[in-house]
Amino acid sequence: MIRSNRLLVGRDDLMATTSRSYRYYDLVMAAFVTVLVCSNLIGPAKIAQVDVPGIGSYVFGAGVLFFPISYIFGDILTEVYGYARARRVIWTGFAALFFASIMASVVVALPPAPFWEHQAAYEVAFGNAWRIVAASMVAYFCGEFVNSFVLAKMKVAQRGKHLWKRTIGSTIAGEAVDSALFYPLAFYGTGIIPNEALPIVMVAQFFTKTMVEVVFTPVTYKVVAFLKRAEGVDYYDRNTDFNPFKLEP
Template sequence: MIFYLTALFAGLLVVSNILAVKVFTVLGFDLPAAVIVYMATFLITDVIGEVYGKKMAARAIRAGFIAQLIVLFFIYIAVEVPPAPFFEMQTEYEMILGGSFQVIIASLVSYLVSQNLDVLIFHKLKERHGRRHLWLRNNFSAVITQFADTSIFIVIAFIGTVPPNILISMIFMQYIAKIIIVLLDTPIVYLLVGIARKQLDKERAMLMEVTEKVN
């Protein structure tokens, strides 16, 4: 199960970077199309940390970061290779996949800070409560880390290009939207944790059977 969760985590990170180009409006909130996909990555690291421990969650974060760097490298190559004479969408291709260096740096920095902060807060609460109050550490860690993630990304990505009052408005709107998503995904966290624990218990039981037979 841990392998599937880590693969899903890395895959969603890569997809979120591509989807982020589009901005949509819902109920007065202007949000990047990647917001739901990206928020799911925090859900997954919470599940990994809850079931498999802090070290495994940290490994997933490192794997996701490396995956992003590799994908960005290959996207850069794909954008820079000369287009065929009949390919007439090079400008659109660059616009969608290329992104700006400033936005890419903002994405990577906010990712590293917020994901590691999330794991830190989540496990501080778990050390205090054990298996109890999963909803508390899932939501409380998100309240802190999503503010950090949103603030870091928007400030680095748009500083110098939009007025300060617009920056504050963007941070506030995206932060509120992310917190709403976090509150809604709490049942999914419980569901995935339950599935992962059952799978882990089966794996441990099988390992004990094998060990007993060998002995």
């Protein structure tokens, strides 16, 4: 239960709310950015395979373990603090991802010392082609904003009830956009993944990422309830400007 004196916002007090200081907002933002950078730097270099009883071998990119968690943090940010503050975090994540990609390319391009024999392995781990990096950033940008927009609209329409419907529903929308953009932009015509196999890969990744959201729903509930109590806010985006390129409230 959220205490009865919680602050319900979203009408004419937008400026007052967005100028408030919150105890945990920065921590949630830091967690979001950390997961996002890890998903793009640690995960893409490895293709994993697990044996699922009754199904057989399941092959997936290791980054799929990280990226859905960023959507969970996106859900938490929008649900508790509203779209405007989530928008700032999305842009912060975009900037961090861009910087990390630039620095990874610089470090990979530096000439190795004659006695250092691990350049090839380093290039495999951190030398993602710029086409893949660009595709990842475009897909992230569009998918995260779709996720936040859908959740904010569903919350107002549902009057704050049925949190699980909007966390899962917004993730379905956001992950669908993300998968539909990333794989064609990154791999179509490259031969890395056959063109005819792209739809299968897209559906598999979309399903896996969405299931992560479903599995983590109880955790999302607990975190959202804690933050609403601790921060004294439960934001409703009734008069919000949803322009993704507007950084000010």
